[in-house]
Amino acid sequence: MVEVERTALPGIGLRHILTTSRGRQIGVVSHRSGRRDLLIYDPDDPDTSVDDVALTVDEAEALAELLGTRRVIERLAELERQVEGLVTEQIPITAGSPYDGRTLGDTRARTRTGASIVAVVREGEVLASPRPDFRFQTGDIVVVVGTKEGTSAVAQIFRNG
Amino acid sequence: MHSATVFVELGGVILALGLLGGLAMRAGISPIPLYLLGGLAFGHGGLLPLSTSEEFISIGAEIGVLLLLFTLGLEYTADELVRGMRQSAVGGLLDLVLNAAPGIVAGLLLGWDPVAIVVLGGVTYVSSSGIIAKLLADLGWVGNRETPVVLSLLVMEDLAMAVYLPILTTLLAGVSLLAGSVTLGVALLAIALVLLVALRFGWLVSAFVKSPNDEVLLLKVLGLVLLVAGLAQELQISSAVGAFLVGIALSGPLAEAARELLSPLRDLFAAVFFVFFGLQTDPSHLPPVALVALGLAVAGVLSKFATGYIAAARAGVGRNGRYRAGIALIARGEFSIVIAGLAVSAGVEPALGSLAAAYVLILAILGPLIGRLAEPFLHRPTHPHHAGSETPVSEPGPEPERESQLNVSH
Structure with missing residues (x-):
């Protein structure tokens, strides 16, 4: 909780x-005219x-926006840190793939690798969360999320079975 | 051609005020002492005595007082006044006792009559909120810890004025004790009523005055101020207090708009007021009171400094802040002259006018000057104050060092 004295x-x-x-202190004097002193x-x-900067209404708003934007960026960075170690990989189904024409359930990818197939891109269209009876075909791109080892193992399965 | 002479004289006076104001700005001092000196030059026994325009200037001066008090009332909301009364009653009382004392003692020593003594006490008591507000802004003291203490003392002084001026008006009118207490009761009732109206029904007053057109707003506000001031005078409450109360009743964005519209008028008529006060003072009366004025000024510096120091200390402010609070409060100005002006026009004690003029001349200059001279010493030597507000915020280099030092010490 940030301590603000009014x-x-x-x-x-x-x-x-x-x-x-x-332990540093920053203050804002809000004048009734709308002027702000930082x-x-x-x-x-x-x-x-020791120092004061007079800001007009517009300048104060611009500064507030800058400070606010910084916070959003920091939160995104925070989120990325939390999911560190996870990677996304896109695996194409080639003509010789053993799973060309077979279902997602047949691959047992999650059981064997721990990685998840979260989407399939077919003819430029994203099919999110494919069900176990989803049938792959040549040209599909499979989006996999997992550890580096997990996603590599899934790629291996699609190539060689 | 009567009007030709009036225009020449008025034009000459206002132009001279403009030149003096410019001079004051360049020297970085308040223009009030220079306006007073201008008035001395144009007055009886001065360098260029006026012949025909004094009547106009006298009315202008009264309007100046009303507008001064009105814009002062605009500065504060009723809410702030009530809160100020609750929070700084002790500090305000200390301020009153410490700073009215030199004037009262001097009056007694001079063997003046009681009314003149009450006036002199008022003159030495009240600080100049105009000069102080400017000083705080110029020295970059607005954000400092002690500033709320200083400001609430000023609020208390203004409230005290709202009670003191009606008392003074009654005393100056020389009415009996009974009639006097009746007027005083009426005055206090009126003040309480206005505060109540402003607190509960401020929107009603605002709705009446409000207008999207500047011209309409200006006329409505000015009319209301003069009308209420006149009625207050009729009730012996003092027209200045009436104007002050109108200022308090207006609040919010409307007060902001009214302040912007009336500030130029206020500046004009207030300058005329200071000149008028100077006009009524014969320069040849100054030397005999100079020594008394100097003594009062010394006492006034010390008593205000003590007031600010103690009030800031009570609020838990550190050493530098206590010094600053004491120094900030020293300046006297417009309100000392307003008080003395009332007495002069009522014809009390001839030396009063010149004594008040000399006192304000000294302290209106000395107050800001002490602040300016002391300011460099009221910082830690390692952190020089950046005079311009546009200079970049702290040098980035030494900052982390200072912080790590802090961490170690904690």
């Missing part, structure tokens, strides 16, 4: 001060603002 400035507006986890506080003297 103080009324009679005749001016409002002041918010945010304390970061590393304040940086002295790390050794929390009573004193």
Whole structure:
């Protein structure tokens, strides 16, 4: 939980001060006119603002957007870190494949490799979550998600059985 | 041609004010002392005494007081005033006692009559919110920890003015104690009523005044201010307080719009007011009171500094912030002159006008000057203040070092 202190400035507006986890303090004075002052506080003297930048309404909005966007990007990076170790591989069904004309269930891919077949691309169309009775044909591209070893094993199955 | 002379004189006065204002801006000081000096030059016994336009200037000056008080009222919402009263009652009381004392003591020592003593106490008590607001912005002190303390003391002073001015008006009118207390009761009731109306039915007042057209809004607001001020004067509450209450009753975006529209008018008439006060002061009366004014100014610096220091300390602000709070409050200005002006036009104590003029001349200049001189010392030496607000935020280099030092010490 981020700590934000709110103080009324009679005749001016409002002041918010945010304390970061590393002990730095940043403040925003919201003038009634819409003007915003961005304040940086002295790390050794929390009573004193060492710098202030006056922002117009538009500038303040632009800055808020920048800070907001950064947070979205950080969240995406976070998500990627969480699924680290997973890879996606696209495996084509070639003419000589032993599974050309056979069903997904016949491959027993998940049981044998741990990787999942999440989609098949046929004639430019994505068929998501194919069922076990889905029948492969030459030209299909199979999308597999799993560990590096798992997806390689699935590719091996489609090539050699 | 009577009007020709009036125009020449008025034009000359306003042009001179413009030049003085420009000079003040270049020197980085408040224009108020220069306007007063301008008034001294144009007044009786001055360099260029006016002959015909004094009547107009006198009405203009009264409008100036109303607009000063009105825009002051606009600054605050009723909510802020009520909250301020609850939170800083002790600080406000301390401010009143410490800063009215020098004036009262001086009045007693000079052997003045009680009314003049009450006036002088008011003159030494009240800080200049105009000069202080500008000082806080100029020195980059708005975001500092002590600033809410300073601002709420100013709020308390303005509330005190709303009670003090009616008392003063009553005293100056020389009415009996009974009649006086009746007026005072009416005044307090009116103030409470306006605060209540502004808190509960502010939207009603706003709905009445509101207009998408600037011209209509300007006329409505100005009309309302003058009308209420006149009615208040009729009830002996003091026209200035009436204007102040109208300012409080208007709030939100409407207050913002009204402030923008009326600021130019306020600037014009307030300048006229300071000139008028100077006009009424004979420069030859200044030297005899100079020593008293200087003594009062020294006492005024010390007492305001102590007030700010103690109030900030009570709010848990550190050493630098306490010094800043004390220094910020020193400046006296428009309201000291408003108080003295009331007394001068009522004809109380002839030396009062020149004493107040000299006192404000000194402190309106000294207050911001002390702030400017002290500011570099009120930072840790390792973190120089960047004067321009557009300079880039902190140098990125030493930052992580400072932070790691902090981590070690924790």
